[in-house]
Amino acid sequence: MTTRRQFLALTATGLAAPALAQKSVDLGLAGGAPTRALTRDFPQKGEMILQRSNPPLLETPFDVFKTGTITPNDRFFVRWHYPFPTDIDPRRHRVAVTGHVARPLSLSLAAIARLPRIRYAAVNQCAGNGRALFSPRVAGAGWANGAMGNAVWEGVRLKDVLDLAGVKPGAVCVRVSGLDAPTAEGAPDFAKSLAIDHARDGEVMLAFAMNGVALPLLNGFPLRLVVPGWYSTYWVKMLDSIEVLDRPDDGYWMTRAYLAPATPFADVAPGTAGFARVPVAAMSPRAFITNIAAGARLPRRSLHPVQGLAMGGDSGVRGVELSGDGGRSWAPAQLGPDEGRYGFRRFMGAVAAAPGSARLMARATNMAGVSQPMRQNWNPSGYNRAGVEAVAVEII
Ligand SMILES: Nc1nc2c(c(=O)[nH]1)N[C@H]1C(S)=C(S)[C@@H](COP(=O)(O)O)O[C@H]1N2
Ligand SMILES: [Mo]
Numbered sequence: 371m372t373t374r375r376q377f378l379a380l381t382a383t384g385l386a387a388p389a390l391a392q393k394s395v396d397l398g399l400a401g402g403a404p405t406r407a408l409t410r411d412f413p414q415k416g417e418m419i420l421q422r423s424n425p426p427l428l429e430t431p432f433d434v435f436k437t438g439t440i441t442p443n444d445r446f447f448v449r450w451h452y453p454f455p456t457d458i459d460p461r462r463h464r465v466a467v468t469g470h471v472a473r474p475l476s477l478s479l480a481a482i483a484r485l486p487r488i489r490y491a492a493v494n495q496c497a498g499n500g501r502a503l504f505s506p507r508v509a510g511a512g513w514a515n516g517a518m519g520n521a522v523w524e525g526v527r528l529k530d531v532l533d534l535a536g537v538k539p540g541a542v543c544v545r546v547s548g549l550d551a552p553t554a555e556g557a558p559d560f561a562k563s564l565a566i567d568h569a570r571d572g573e574v575m576l577a578f579a580m581n582g583v584a585l586p587l588l589n590g591f592p593l594r595l596v597v598p599g600w601y602s603t604y605w606v607k608m609l610d611s612i613e614v615l616d617r618p619d620d621g622y623w624m625t626r627a628y629l630a631p632a633t634p635f636a637d638v639a640p641g642t643a644g645f646a647r648v649p650v651a652a653m654s655p656r657a658f659i660t661n662i663a664a665g666a667r668l669p670r671r672s673l674h675p676v677q678g679l680a681m682g683g684d685s686g687v688r689g690v691e692l693s694g695d696g697g698r699s700w701a702p703a704q705l706g707p708d709e710g711r712y713g714f715r716r717f718m719g720a721v722a723a724a725p726g727s728a729r730l731m732a733r734a735t736n737m738a739g740v741s742q743p744m745r746q747n748w749n750p751s752g753y754n755r756a757g758v759e760a761v762a763v764e765i766i
Contacts, residue, residue, distance in 0.1 A: 395419055395431060397502060397514040406512075413456075414586040416444040421511055425450035425550075426588060430516035435679055436660045439706070439714040440491070441519030443581050448588040449496055449517065451560050454550035454608055460592045465531075465576075469545075469614040472536030479578065479592055485526040485534075488575055490598065491713030493520045493681045497601040497628060497650040501752030506640050508752035515658060515759070520681075520714040523596045525577035529570040531612065537566070540616045544569035546595055548608035558622035562604045563615070564597065573598055576609065598712035599684030601650050601754075603628045624649060628753075636754040637747035653683040654756035655742055657690050657717065657734035667764045673720035674730070674765075676703070682736035686711035689735050694721030696729040697744055697758065703732065711737070729760040 393408040397419075409420040412428060421427035428448040430441060460479055467475040495518035502512040511517075532544065547561035564574065575596040578585065585591045590607025597604040603623075619625075629647035630636035635654060638645050657680040668674055674694065680687045686708065691700040706716030721730060735741040746757030 393417075397512075412448070412588060414444060415448070415588065416442075418445065418448070419514075419516060421513065425453055427511050428588070429513055430519055432514065432516055432660075432663075434516075435658060439520055439679060439709055439716055440581060441521060443521070443583065443586050443589070446494075446519040446521065446580075446586070446589055447496070447517050449511070449602075450550060450588075450607075452550040452552045452557075454548070456587060458549070458587070458592060458608070463592050463610070465593065465610055465612060467531060467535040467612045467614075470538045470541045470616040471532075471614050472538055473534075475535050477531070477534070482526055482531065482576060482593070483578065485530045487524060488527055488573075489522060489524040490573075490575075491520055491522045491710040492596060492598040493518060493653070493712060493714060494596075494602045494605055495519075495653055495681075497603050497630070497753045498751070500755035503755065504746070504748055504752050506748075508750055510752050515755075518681075520679075521580045522582065522713075523575055523577040524579040524582075525575045525593070525596070527572055528574040528576055528595070528612075529572050531576060532570060532614070535614070537570075537614055538616075541566045541614050542617055543615050543619050545611075545613045545615055545619050545621070546606045546609055547611045547613075548590070548594075548606050549610050550608060560606070561611075561619075561621055561623055562606055563619035563621075563624050564604065566614070568597075599652055601628075601653055603650060630751060630753040631749050635743055635747035635756045636749050637743070638749050640748060640750075650753050653681070654754060655683045655687065655734040655736040655740055656681050656756060656759075657732035657742065658759060659730060659732050659761050662730060662761055662763060664761050665763070666761075667766050668723075670725055670765055673722055675718070675720050676730060676732065677716070677718045678732050679714040680705075680717050680732070680734040681714055682711060682734070683740070684712075685737035687715040687717075687734055688737050688739070690717040690719075691733045691735075692719045692721045693731040693733070694723035694728060696760065697731055697733075700733065723763075723765050725765045728763050728765050730763060731758050731760050733758045 419429035499517040703719035
């Protein structure tokens with residue numbers, strides 16, 4: 371493990387001061403104020419969309435996704451529920467492994483780093499990514515589609531750490547939490563749980579590196595959970611506690627927050643009440659056109675080149691289809707190299723579109739055979755946005 375002096379110097383600035391907005395960006399939201407301030411005032415971050423300063427909610431400007439399958443660390447989105455420390459000394463950081471285990475442990479990062487390493491690309495996506503695009507509008511953090519990113523994560527298996535402590539028979543789930551803490555009296559600490567078999571699947575990772583360098587502070591330095599294929603609410607940052615439970619986790623963040631309708635794509639009709647809800651979990655396939663922005667005016671031509679990024683959710687991308695006529699006809703896109711089943715995959719192709727207003731679409735299908743629905747799914751919390759996104763353009 372490295373110690374990070376320059377890192378501590380960076381964190382001395384930025385976070386305490388309210389971020390000063392310099393420019394703004396149009397998120398193209400239907401109704402309401404569509405613009406958001408852009409900021410460069412956060413440590414280890416370049417230009418980001420400012421959703422909230424403290425605790426920070428920073429969105430990746432959509433343009434960044436043009437650059438390739440990997441989202442650079444300095445443009446990677448940020449989401450915190452509670453204040454967190456900015457003066458972490460990695461030599462002193464400890465991870466407690468407690469609860470239903472034979473040997474409770476307090477592990478240094480050096481001890482964790484001695485375990486076998488694993489490394490893979492995976493999309494980290496907030497369950498509320500795209501929330502601000504829903505119609506009817508819903509309450510909550512007003513993300514457009516920039517509350518996601520793909521990185522190569524490197525660390526150790528959660529399974530190996532659990533094995534060090536020796537999980538006792540009868541374990542039900544593993545609860546993790548980090549260094550951030552609520553300020554309001556009685557507010558519940560942010561903690562999330564995975565079923566014991568999921569926690570021990572050999573893929574769930576304690577990551578200390580992101581795209582080849584230590585995690586940025588705002589993305590969870592010095593250690594975070596990576597739960598590939600699942601929404602990032604489970605990807606607990608600044609991780610300092612792993613607790614094995616012999617009963618289901620009845621905590622606030624598992625039983626009250628991050629619940630979505632127990633329907634395919636978490637879809638309910640607006641106004642529906644009394645539907646069953648389950649914790650958000652695995653992600654759905656999605657595709658995003660990145661080379662043409664909404665509102666673009668494109669010169670008339672027989673075929674318009676289209677490029678973008680697709681994700682499979684909890685399995686790889688099987689295919690992407692493109693439409694230039696609002697979904698009446700589809701043609702397969704070509705896929706870029708497979709960089710791992712949990713990461714972004716590039717796609718490219720061309721669509722025909724008639725002069726006038728046109729809606730360009732990309733629709734992903736994953737290896738499990740799940741395709742994005744044509745009608746946008748909806749729920750009152752704005753979770754699991756999964757429907758085909760349309761880019762409205764003018765062909766002139
Ligand atoms: N400790 C801690 N971990 C956390 C959170 C948090 O508030 N505290 N928020 C979660 C949520 S809801 C999201 S969307 C992701 C965001 O990860 P990022 O900030 O690295 O993009 O962190 C997750 N892990
Ligand atoms: Mo989130």
